[in-house]
Amino acid sequence: MLEARLGETLLLKKIVEALKEIISQGTLDCSDTGFQLQSMDNSHVSLVALCLQRDCFEKFRCDRNVSLGLDLKSLAKVLKCTNSDDTVTISASDNPSKVLLNFNSKESERSAEYELKLLNLEEDHLGIPDTDYACTILMPSTEFAHICRDMAMFSETVTIACSKQAVKFSANGDLGSANIKLSEGGKMNVSIQVEDQLVQTFAGRYLNTFTKATPLADRVKICLAAEVPLLVEYPIEDFGYIRYYLAPKVDDVDV
Amino acid sequence: MLEARLGETLLLKKIVEALKEIISQGTLDCSDTGFQLQSMDNSHVSLVALCLQRDCFEKFRCDRNVSLGLDLKSLAKVLKCTNSDDTVTISASDNPSKVLLNFNSKESERSAEYELKLLNLEEDHLGIPDTDYACTILMPSTEFAHICRDMAMFSETVTIACSKQAVKFSANGDLGSANIKLSEGGKMNVSIQVEDQLVQTFAGRYLNTFTKATPLADRVKICLAAEVPLLVEYPIEDFGYIRYYLAPKVDDVDV
DNA sequence: TTTTAACTCG
DNA sequence: CGAGTTAAAA
Structure with a gap:
């Protein structure tokens, strides 16, 4: 029961x-x-x-x-x-x-x-390993949603570059390019913790679906690490969360 | 003139x-x-x-x-x-x-x-007999509209069950089933008068068209009796009304 | 026909 | 600011 x-x-x-x-x-x-x-x-x-x-x-x-x-x-x-x-x-x-x-x-x-x-669904029970993330960003969830929406206007692909000073979202496309840089603190109280700075690219459409969770939480946590999926977490009051994971695009450097 | x-x-x-x-x-x-x-x-x-x-x-x-x-x-x-x-x-x-x-x-x-x-229409003048209804329900017209809309999501058919304690609207369909029960009094001040309790089913799409009259009146009167059309009445200020009549579906018990 | 976006009303 | 209705697109 x-x-x-x-x-x-x-x-x-x-x-x-x-x-x-x-x-x-x-x-x-x-x-x-x-x-x-x-x-x-x-x-x-x-x-x-x-x-x-x-x-x-x-x-x-x-x-x-x-x-x-x-x-x-x-x-x-x-x-x-x-x-x-x-x-x-x-x-x-x-x-x-x-x-x-x-x-x-x-x-x-x-x-x-x-x-x-109820449906009989095959369970795809995925062990999600705990990860030590190289970069952890905290920002207002509405701001993140805005950025994702804006980026989508320029390109299907969004690049996130995180350094100790700032996090930068970029998109390049036919219209031109978009770059949004957020620094720590300020009115939005963005927090950026960085062990190792990194640059990764992601499919923007998934980031945009993640932002459907925006009404759940004022602030969103974004975690990145090399060769590991991005984590976007929306806390649910003090009693839970919704987490989204998305693997970065593989850099097609060495073709 | x-x-x-x-x-x-x-x-x-x-x-x-x-x-x-x-x-x-x-x-x-x-x-x-x-x-x-x-x-x-x-x-x-x-x-x-x-x-x-x-x-x-x-x-x-x-x-x-x-x-x-x-x-x-x-x-x-x-x-x-x-x-x-x-x-x-x-x-x-x-x-x-x-x-x-x-x-x-x-x-x-x-x-x-x-x-x-003007059009030349054949008159279908229908004598509508006065009926002693077994059940009379008074409720907020917006609430009735909501219920009719909600029921339509589940089934084309809506069942109304009226007893002395409460009136219950039900619909069964592919998604599952819906049951909304209203008790007398409360914030909505639902009033239920029952001589004989009864259960009848109706085609929901007609109930939904009836609710187009919702802006006319704050409260709606719903009257039911065995083997007689349902009456839904919206008073027009103190000087008139719009009444809708809909025959219940015949129970296909004896096929 | 069904779903989604935009516009308008409360 | 939220909800509902309508119109347009898939």
Whole structure:
């Protein structure tokens, strides 16, 4: 038996919005410690990991580990039907073929119950190794979203160059080139920690899908290291995160 | 000679918006007591009845009964060209081939006159019998509209189950199922009067067209009885109403 | 036909 | 600022 109640449907909405563009279906792993979800994106290029600790919930009970194969597009549709400030209770049996979503207005005069069929998805359980990143950047999430959007206007490819003084985003294309440099501190309070400075390029369209998580967190953490996927992390209150991983483009220097 | 002046064009706009989706043409019957219109919808499934008493008008004169065969789509186009707070005067001769619409700004500096050709429509004058309904529900019209829209995401068919304690709307489809239960009272001040509890199913697309009348009234009245069409009524201020009727689906129990 | 973006209203 | 509706594009 699984039963987990969130005080605000809005949080679930934001999470699903942050996921549904990148994975249309996914397996939510529920255990006594909370919720987890890991999946490659639809095109098997990037990776997303959700973690929601049990403390995130008003009420949490999970007797046995269960995996819920969710159609995130359907879940998003259901969430479109709900008030953001209602509470939502997610429940499922120990061997579930469906998941129940119960929405209750704070005054309880309105209760809405949705039953979603579960999918049988192959689990692609990917061990994500902990990495010592060479560069760690903290900045406002809206600023990162802006930069990614702006870069996309110039090129499909975005170059991130991180040195001790600053982080620079660049894109080169038909229109011309774009360069945005952020220094530490300032009004945006950008923080840059660098062990080794580096320059990497990425496919901008994935960075842009990552920014769907912007409403979840004011600030985003970007971590880079040589020959290791980029990590973009949006904390979820104090109780979890959404992390996105994207491998850098291989420099076609030696063709 | 017919001459009827409404203080606000906005009211006429709302009425036409509530009708035009369901009947593209209709006959407006004008008499000394006011305006009436009854018609089956375009697909001859549901029925709509408009009643506007003469008190609704700032000025009302109707020497003889006249029937105006209106093209509601055209009327809607005309109304798109007008200011909502202008007054509108509807006039026609005793044997009219056209109707005149006169719009005047409150300061009378702007006057616009539109002449619409009338249609010769077969009258389908349907006696609508008064019914003692087993269940009568009063709720916010916006809430009803929301529920109808939400249900449509799940199924073409909506089930309404009304008991003394609560009214429940349900839909079952490919995604899963949806159930919304409203209890009496609360912030929405839902009122439920029940003689006999019942369960009926309806084609959701008609319910959704009914909700085009939502801007007309804050609250909507829904009446049900066994083997009788559902009635959805939107009062128009204190001087009239729009009523929609829709027969329940026949339970295909005995196939 | 379905989904997404832009515009308008509250 | 958010929501809804409409129009355009896939």
